[in-house]
Amino acid sequence: MVLLIDWGNTRLKWMKIDHLELAQVRAAKVNITDNWQEHTEIWASPIEAIFIASVRNDQDNQALSGHLLNYCDRIHFAKTEQIACGVENSYSDPETMGVDRWMGVIAAAAPEENIAVVSIGSAITLDVIQSAQHMGGHIVPGRRLMLESLNTTGRVRPLMNTQDDESFHLGQTTNDCVNAGINSMIEGYLRHIINQTKIEYQVSRFIFAGGGGKYWQQRLNSGTDQMEYSESLVFEGLVKRYSV
Ligand SMILES: Nc1ncnc2c1ncn2[C@@H]1O[C@H](COP(=O)(O)OP(=O)(O)O)[C@@H](O)[C@H]1O
Ligand SMILES: CC(C)(COP(=O)(O)O)[C@@H](O)C(=O)NCCC(=O)O
Structure with missing residues (x-):
């Protein structure tokens, strides 16, 4: 089993597949969590290798890999490169x-x-x-970042609406x-x-x-x-x- 992790600024997404094949990824379930420590099922079954795309800081990445090392010693953090798979980066x-x-x-x-x-x-x-x-x-x-930036005004302390706006409208x-x-x-x-x-x-x-x-x-x-x-x-x- 191969474990794939996509760790963004809000949520950690993960999936398990048998082999590194596109068809398997497309068919696999994407699991989502705000708090990976609570999800023992991530590392419950034997894992041959782990591939991680993380935009988190070093401290977070070390905490995650330190934990995962208890279950698998092949952990690879992907890096952004100049060229990969025939694709050239503009940076x-x-x-x-x-x-x-x-x-x-x-x-x-x-x-x-x-x-x-x-x-x-x-x-x-x-x-x-x-x-x-x-x-x-x-x-x-x-x-969320746009919304939270208004907190710095002191007077506008908005909360995220749970319902997405379907059309243009004015607030009251x-x-x-x-x-x-x-x-x-x-x-x-x-x-x-x-x-x-x-x-x-x-x-x-x-x-x-x-x-x-x-x-x-x-x-x-x-x-x-x-x-x-x-x-x-x-x-x-x-x-x-x-x-x-
Ligand atoms: N309808 C929406 N419009 C804009 N942003 C949204 C919407 N629904 C969810 N989001 C944003 O998506 C983010 C979660 O998506 P995700 O791709 O997991 O983020 P990340 O990779 O940064 O952890 C949340 O911050 C949330 O505000
Ligand atoms: C732009 C991002 C913050 C997006 O992260 P996300 O919304 O997926 O959590 C992330 O890709 C990042 O930290 N980028 C580094 C700067 C850059 O891409 O130039």
Whole structure:
């Protein structure tokens, strides 16, 4: 059994597969937790190897690997590279690019296709790939980070609405004003990058990922653009990178 881990700023995602094969990743269940220590099932069965894409700090990564070493001594933390699986990174200093983004880029890249990966998690990220060349991207604060940034005003102390706004509307409470406004910001940003990447980078395929990926892919998919949602994109990148 091989254990794959995608550790973002909010949640740890994990799956177990028999072999490093894309078909297995696509069929496997993605498990999600805010608190991995409580999930003994992660390491309950024998594990041959562990591949991790983590954007957490060294202390968190050491705590996780220190624990996992009790169950498996083949632990590999993926790193962002200049080139991998035929995909070239646009960063002048590739190691500074989040490994979750890089795994998404590796997973999405296809010869002779122009693709945008849009990940909607703690941060919202864009990565554009033209025929296996990473062209660059964006990083913007995600929904929670935008909302929490208003706490610094002292007066606006909003809470996240549990229900997603389905349409444009105006709030009549502080909370609703903030939530409706942030949703509009995300929608405006996403519509803008979809338009611009089509015009400027001839993007013809959009792959959404991350905790809000499914919601926004469904909401923005008018049927005219090729828009997909992938729950396992980072895992697919790990498999593509380490199955060679
Ligand atoms: N509809 C949505 N719109 C924007 N962001 C969302 C939505 N649903 C969930 N999220 C965000 O997704 C994040 C969790 O997604 P995830 O990809 O696991 O994040 P990370 O990889 O950063 O841990 C949360 O921070 C949450 O605010
Ligand atoms: C941009 C990110 C914070 C996104 O993380 P996430 O929302 O998936 O938790 C992460 O990819 C990261 O820490 N990147 C390093 C900076 C960069 O990619 O240039």
